[in-house]
Amino acid sequence: MSFSFQEENDEYEDVSTVMVRNSHLDLMDQDILYHLALGSGSHDLRAMFGDVKFVCMGGTPKRMEQFAYRLMEEISYKIPTGTTLQDISRYSYRYSMYKVGPVLCISHGMGMPSVGILLHEIIKLMFHAKVVDPVFFRIGTSGGIGLEGGTVIISDEAVDGTLQPYLELQILGKIVRRSSILDKKLQWELKSLAEPDDPYPTVIGKTVCTSDFYEGQGRMDGAFCDFSEEERMEYLEKLKSNGVRNIEMESLAFAALTHHAGIKAAVVCVTLLDRLKGDQIHYPKEVLDEWQQRPQKLVCRYIKKYLSKRGMILNNHCGSVNVKSPRRFKLVQQESESYD
């Protein structure tokens, strides 16, 4: 499929499209985004982040810093001579955040609690900054199910270890379920940007999200294991026959919380091994480093396509884009094709 961005006719409104769903926020004289080292009282969040269009999250600070520099190259984003990108959240000592024009690159740490806390604060950040229609990406790593290491997987659904498509939270001692829905159109738009020359496959499939790397993912190499090799294989084969292509530890919370806030989102992960063949990640560091760049490349292509359609690539702007009168664009499919 090919797609393009077309200007939308509707007037720009001076409010965010991001839904915070919390009336208590209106009563607070300031909102401290503690884990980001930012706040609505201490920072002009509108001026700092009002131009954000894309939020890209990945596990480690280093990977997200690399992604930010890759993006700078790709979209020809220039910063004043003698300056470097700064980790905006460095004083939180929790998450790292870099801003490259309209793109935020943030590390989310490991597992659903970590990505969940970050999402609460980033969703509020988008709201305070009056960001309109942001698109969120998780770019990460995963274990493949019947797919070799190095395969790129775009999640069409995030499910838990029992294959349920919702996040279960314990709130005030009660179980609350939030649907983990991802944007279908965005998945196919991303898939359309995989190039025939890419020396690896890019596929769309279901992602299982667990709260643990070892026993929770059916690994037999943790400190504890109470199941047999047969039981392990039976579970992994069951996942495969249910359309699961990979397992990781953040997609369920990522999909559920972005969906709850009305944010369009996608999860793009590379596999580090085929879990049907083993548990240990034994590939050399250089190989793993190259694999981890593959989801980044795909998301970069998407962002680059969006920005070039908007005429923002060749501008050597040194700061944020004008947020006072932003023109809004929507993605349209140029021709319909069938997919297999």
Ligand code: URA
């Ligand atoms: N991340 C996971 O959660 N599991 C894997 O097997 C690899 C990366």
